Amino acid sequence: MKKIYGIGTGPGDPELLTLKAVRIMKEVDVIFAPNNKGKNMALDTAAEFIEGKEIVFLDFPMGKVTEEIYIQNAKIMEENVGEGKAGAFLTIGDPTYYSTFINMMEFFSDDVHLEIISGIPSFVGAAGRSNSPLAFTGEEFSVIDRIPLENPKADSLAILKAFKLEEDELDRLERFGFEYKYIQRASLPEEIILEDKSEILKERDYISLILARRKK
Amino acid sequence: MKKIYGIGTGPGDPELLTLKAVRIMKEVDVIFAPNNKGKNMALDTAAEFIEGKEIVFLDFPMGKVTEEIYIQNAKIMEENVGEGKAGAFLTIGDPTYYSTFINMMEFFSDDVHLEIISGIPSFVGAAGRSNSPLAFTGEEFSVIDRIPLENPKADSLAILKAFKLEEDELDRLERFGFEYKYIQRASLPEEIILEDKSEILKERDYISLILARRKK
The missing domain is CATH 3.40.1010.10 (Tetrapyrrole methylase, N-terminal domain)
Structure with missing residues (x-):
């Protein structure tokens, strides 16, 4: 064997x-x-x-x-x-x-x-580093590699492969009622956390993701 | 400080x-x-x-x-x-x-x-122990603490707090087109993995969850 x-x-x-x-x-x-x-x-x-x-x-x-x-x-x-x-x-x-x-x-x-x-998932590491709750009791969180075309049901999203993101996708996420953070290279010395859309679009590093939470 | x-x-x-x-x-x-x-x-x-x-x-x-x-x-x-x-x-x-x-x-x-x-999430540990993929490229996986009333969009679900599960909820999950595994105390010596509904309902341990995947 x-x-x-x-x-x-x-x-x-x-x-x-x-x-x-x-x-x-x-x-x-x-x-x-x-x-x-x-x-x-x-x-x-x-x-x-x-x-x-x-x-x-x-x-x-x-x-x-x-x-x-x-x-x-x-x-x-x-x-x-x-x-x-x-x-x-x-x-x-x-x-x-x-x-x-x-x-x-x-x-x-x-x-x-x-x-x-098992290893620590990227989105869990990013949530920890940015003090971002993924889900409170009764909530749903979804992990996706692309911002969906329709408003998702989840209260919280981890959107991987943020290097592919386009401005209209972030606009859509806002229209769906989410606020978001971009986390690049979470846990590494070069870690960056951004909330400003234009700054996010300038970065779009290969090792990055978006954590989004529906506004209450 | x-x-x-x-x-x-x-x-x-x-x-x-x-x-x-x-x-x-x-x-x-x-x-x-x-x-x-x-x-x-x-x-x-x-x-x-x-x-x-x-x-x-x-x-x-x-x-x-x-x-x-x-x-x-x-x-x-x-x-x-x-x-x-x-x-x-x-x-x-x-x-x-x-x-x-x-x-x-x-x-x-x-x-x-x-x-x-950060720690290894329960659902990640359970997926690893049961060789269950959470998501392939392009898929979505959702983490929830209750089986939803409507068919979710996700391809894969981690349903926590499986000790609360009722038979009609597992029936609903099947109707939605999912197959599932129950994983109890993943990574511990007393770990149990079950796929049979009646056996699952007999267990419903406090430290357990369901991993479900939409049938193709």
């Missing part, structure tokens, strides 16, 4: 790794990470704990990834983990939403035992 | 504490926790790291808590943290949703610096 872990490395501050993530990263024989032109935020976060480990980079094209690419990379991972050994795929935030890992899970063979090690 | 931290202790496994939560718990002078008849899951999770610390229990009645109770407990916390010292309020999961901490935040005086230390 081989073992492959999907480890969430959290929003960016290495101190927001869990004790379990740190232990497993030290125990495994090989570390996997998507190849983002030689840069990788999950690897940066984990750097201190994976020193000297074998690192295998996996290629995923930007934008829509085909099933074939997931199958191919799952196969590369399996081949790089020896019998009775273990490997870990690192992903920022948590592996269960908008991650490459959940797209690959179904393509591993039965010889592989899969295990997810 | 006094400092008060709201620390998320995660779903239950002490290994799912973050390095930061562990450091801060060791550094603070006093630990605060809600008084649940002498039992407290957040304290149990943190036990190893708060040995010998002063612990102050705060009384919150079950059910709806009045503003007065939050004000009173915020005052007790302030009084128990010395000038230039720090205290930490522990909460299971993460402090930014459905927690006592976010209800108290507005009632501290300006002499107090508040800081949230």
